[in-house]
Amino acid sequence: MKFSFSLGLSCKFDQTLQEYFVLNQEASNFVVYDIPMSLVSSNNINFTGDQKEAFESIEKLNILGYRLEENNLNQFEIELQNIHEILNKEPFEELLRAGNNNDGKIILKYLGNNDAIDELIIFLGELIQKVL
């Protein structure tokens, strides 16, 4: 089974990306995880003071994934295009992007200022299919 994930790490989502999440969370082939950080235990991780503070500043983790099967490749391409459109249009600042057409791509964008990130958008296209 192949997965393609778009993952948002955020305090609040910008409207249109949020709309995309809401619109598609019940659509077939989509997988959704909304994880409040209170559920994620950090007890077993040895953080330094700064790391702990950073970890605790994360409010919510929203993950939207697309389950890729043989018969929904066309739809997947359309959704990929939609996502790219949203990510390119909104006032997200790009941190980095990398990858290629065979192994997939990663795009990192954020909303905020130099001192604090309000939202971090991690987009992975087909990148982790071999990991899972």
Place this chain on the structure above:
Amino acid sequence: MKKIQISLILVMITTMSFGQNLFTDFENMDGVTSIVVNNKMFSMLSSIEINSSDADEQQFWDMIKNITSLKVLTTGDVGIANDMTKRVKQYLNKSNLDELMRIKDGDQMVSMYIREGKDEFHVTELLMFVNGLKEITSDQNISINGEKRDIETVILFLNGDIDLRQISTLSEKMDVPGVKHFKKAGQ
């Protein structure tokens, strides 16, 4: 006078955007792996407090802050590599970059071009073009996602306010084939 200024600006815009085109034309092509790291990423990285007593390390982070963008294109496909060579040549003809160095060793070619900045040690634009790497990389077992990769050509664009004397420090931190040649440039 005004006309000259305007045309100068126009020339600058066209040369700048040409480099951009060169990159975007290849970026999404099958068989091409690309990396783009923007200034925000660099400034965030360098704003992370690094308590380093190492002067080299400190210089490295100071230099990082001044990079506005880093773009890398690599391919293992000989056809695409030839296209890249052609496009880079076109770009160099139009953009008035100065050749900094050129090294040829067997099939391998490394060339570096710069646009000089505020003084002789600073550059605002740096283009490194490495060709003919297949010979080396085929022995190295470079694998990504468990598949063996060959790398034939690497194009690296750096924009910002870059101190050439610091480039060698950067080259030690980056794991891009051919970057070791940067060392010679800093000397």
